[in-house]
Amino acid sequence: MNEQDLKILEAKGIAPAQVEAQLSRFKIGFPELEIKDSATVGCGIMRLSEEEQKSAAMRWKQYLSEGGDACKFVPASGAASRMFKSLFNFVDGDSEVPAEGSDVAQVLERIEDFAFYDALNGACEKSYGKTIAELKAEGRNKDIIAGIINASGLNYGQLPKGLLQFHSYAEGSRTPVEEQIAEGAATAVCPGGTLNLHFTVSPNHRALFEQKLAAAVPVAEGKYGIKVNWELSEQKSATDTIAANPDGTPFRNEDGSLLFRPGGHGALIANLGEIKSPVVFIKNIDNVVPDKHRGATVEWKQILAGKLIEVRDTIAGYLKELHQGNCPIERQREMIAFLHDTLQVRDPQMKTLSDADLEGFLLAKFNRPLRVCGMVVNEGEPGGGPYIAVNPDGTSSPQILESHQIAPQYKELMAKATHFNPVDLVCYIQDTEGKPFDLTRYVDAATGFISNKSAGGRELLALELPGLWNGAMSDWNTVFVEVPAATFNPVKTVNDLLRPTHQ
Secondary structure (H helix, E strand, O other), X not given: OOHHHHHHHHHHOOOHHHHHHHHHHXXXXXXXXXXXXXXXXXXXXXXXXXHHHHHXXXXXXHHHHOOOOEEEEEEOOOEOHHHHHHHHHHHHOOOOOOOOOOHHHXXXXXXXXXXXXXXXXXXXXXXXXXXXXXXXXXXXXXXXXXXHHOOOOOOOOOOEHHHOOOEEEOOEEEOHHHXXXXXXXXXXXXXXXXXXXXXXXXXXXXXXXXXHHHHHHHHHHHHHOOEEEEEEEXXXXXXXXXXXXOOOOEOEOOOOOEXXXXXXXXXXXXXHOOOOOOEEEEEOOOOOOOHHHOHXXXXXXXXXXXXXXXXXXXXXXXXXXXXXXXXXXXHHHHHHHHHHHOOOOEOOOHHHOOHHHHHHHHXXXXXXXXEEEEEEEOOOOOOOXXXXXXXXXXXXXXXXXXXXXXXXXXXXXXXXXXXXXXXXXXXXXXXXXXXXXXXXXXXXXXXXXXXXXXXXOEEXXXXXXXXXXXXXXXXXXXXXXXXXXXXXXXXXXXXXXXXXXXX
């Protein structure tokens, strides 16, 4: 690397050794992950009885009533462009008439059912001097669709999902940002009536989020009778990864400078580690529903959070005994059973450990960040899934894996998988003394992946860091809990907003 390269690294806070390690990955790749099995109910996934559900919900309410603190952490940096792929293709095409039964045809047919209809109608009048109805009558379908995605209209093709109008109400429409506030008001209000919110955003959209929150928060505070503390963060430049040419050498821009790219949502583990609350809810920005459909979401948010506290209570008790030393063998057996049955952690070498080594093993395994993850029965929705995987230390434990992490010899496990990951997590990120865990210590760096991209018309290799709820949380204690499909309502395409749960 030359002097210019080193200056760029210094400005980003990236060590040269970090770049060398990334470049080596382009040449040697990532090792295949050993997988024991797909997680199913009774083997990695809990199915809670009604009594267990009630107990967990009560424990969460007790936690809050006793002064417990919590925060909602919402990754919201993604642009909405993929939502409108079919609309972009139609506008770039030759015909004014969409194919029968296509996504675009459905958008035009049900245009009045979208929460952004009034705004779009106003945009069309401003741009074309005509209403949507008049444009339809003239067969100007492209102008209507362009009004949704282009800068001359709503510009939805360039905005982040969090700022699009998703749902209609008598008093107006709401964006996902506003729906996340509403959901938090029903599930995570701390003592003193405070709701803590953290959104991760892209630098390009930060000002827009600030404007939206500045307007929406006072309205929400008045509506729900709470105080909303909100903050925004961006992916840290030190988590950017170097791009490479197809031969693995550093990719350089036309001016000769090195090209760095965002490392994916796994880079947000650093942002998560800066949250001050011990309990953190994590959920994608687009998985929200209107008030009238939120009952199941609220109920199961409380159940998952309560189960987290119940598990944490048990772990805290065990750690106290282990730190005192000379733990009776009967208690150690109970701890091992909890490690096996609740945390699903197994070590084939455990039987060979001495008493002292066993206590050290239990201490190490219990003293880790904890997460409880909702899992939905697989009904064909996209998403990663729950598996039992082998860790670098030889133990096996529950992991959330994406398809690219699963080697060909394990494809049959994917075929028999019963559940998938809706990104519905509740985490405990402090130790028993109230000190925050250094979450970067629990990342499995060998679970990243390489993808093919391009820049300036040239092909390149991009390195993605281990995903936030995948390899970035690989060494956490993990509990999978089955949740109903009604809690999962993502918006991957604009047509998803026409589903009953979003109307």
